[in-house]
Amino acid sequence: MKIAYQGIAGSYSExxxxxxxxxxxxxxxxxxDECFEKATLDSNIRAIIPESNKTTGNIGVEYLIFKYRxxxxxxxxxxxxxxxxxxxxxxxxxxxxxYSHAQALSQASxxxxxxxxxxxxxxxxxxxxxxxxxxxxxxxxAIASKLSAEIYNLEILKKNIQDDDNxxxxxxxxxxxxxxxxxxxxxxxxxxLFKLRDKPAALYSALSGFAINGVNMTKLQSFPxxxxxxxxxxxxxxxxxxxxxxxxxxxxxxxxxxxxxxxxGVYKAHKFREKKN
Numbered sequence: 379m380k381i382a383y384q385g386i387a388g389s390y391s392e393x394x395x396x397x398x399x400x401x402x403x404x405x406x407x408x409x410x411d412e413c414f415e416k417a418t419l420d421s422n423i424r425a426i427i428p429e430s431n432k433t434t435g436n437i438g439v440e441y442l443i444f445k446y447r448x449x450x451x452x453x454x455x456x457x458x459x460x461x462x463x464x465x466x467x468x469x470x471x472x473x474x475x476x477y478s479h480a481q482a483l484s485q486a487s488x489x490x491x492x493x494x495x496x497x498x499x500x501x502x503x504x505x506x507x508x509x510x511x512x513x514x515x516x517x518x519x520a521i522a523s524k525l526s527a528e529i530y531n532l533e534i535l536k537k538n539i540q541d542d543d544n545x546x547x548x549x550x551x552x553x554x555x556x557x558x559x560x561x562x563x564x565x566x567x568x569x570x571l572f573k574l575r576d577k578p579a580a581l582y583s584a585l586s587g588f589a590i591n592g593v594n595m596t597k598l599q600s601f602p603x604x605x606x607x608x609x610x611x612x613x614x615x616x617x618x619x620x621x622x623x624x625x626x627x628x629x630x631x632x633x634x635x636x637x638x639x640x641x642x643g644v645y646k647a648h649k650f651r652e653k654k655n
Contacts, residue, residue, distance in 0.1 A: 382413045382425045388504035388526030394456040394549050395426045414446040424553040431547045434481050440601045448552040450643030455546045455650035460486050462536040463527045464519040470535045477506040478521035489539040558644045565647040566619040573611045573638040587631025591624040620644045
């Protein structure tokens with residue numbers, strides 16, 4: 379198995395993949411589209427996709443989840459510990475300009491303000507680290523992962539500079555083949571997409587089955603269908619396994635109100651969900 383990720387070597391996606399699967403071969407992709415495409419064409423390749431961040435919210439990949447409809451095998455909540463990194467021998471006092479992805483800069487905004495550092499947006503965190511290594515300017519630093527510092531021979535000037543010490547990103551492992559675990563005592567998540575029929579109170583009617591059957595919904599997000607301002611799809615996560623009676627009954631009720639519906643996957647709930655966050 380190989381893992382495709384968006385970004386260059388040292389990205390948080392690659393860091394998470396190597397944490398989950400030590401020694402795994404990773405494939406760098408320029409875009410999220412390329413990650414999905416590679417996983418769609420080859421059953422031996424799985425995509426690792428950042429879905430949402432605890433601090434800054436959704437990453438914005440919902441349209442690709444809808445487009446490719448890959449199966450979700452696993453979720454993982456990975457701690458995003460930002461570091462200010464610079465050239466070897468440089469000090470925090472030397473840094474004037476900091477480069478990183480917009481979300482990373484936002485998640486470390488208090489640190490930047492406190493140290494009077496100028497934020498500069500770039501495409502990704504690891505790319506920012508690579509840029510610092512290339513320009514060889516001690517006044518420039520990057521916000522990136524520990525892995526980035528190692529890969530590009532840079533020095534960590536300040537660890538854990540994120541505003542929230544409990545900064546986690548939810549990653550999804552996705553692939554071409556449909557694999558569903560057998561139900562047991564573990565806790566599960568069932569994820570699915572749906573588009574409602576065009577009728578009054580459609581969403582209220584569609585969701586009533588979950589309430590009646592006592593099913594907990596942990597995510598419900600709407601996003602517009604391509605080239606439309608009036609037609610929406612919904613991305614939903616619920617607690618439970620597809621083989622449980624209450625889940626089956628709820629989805630059957632939902633399907634009655636839908637024009638389109640697709641189960642994205644059934645997978646074990648990550649232990650992070652048990653924490654009070």
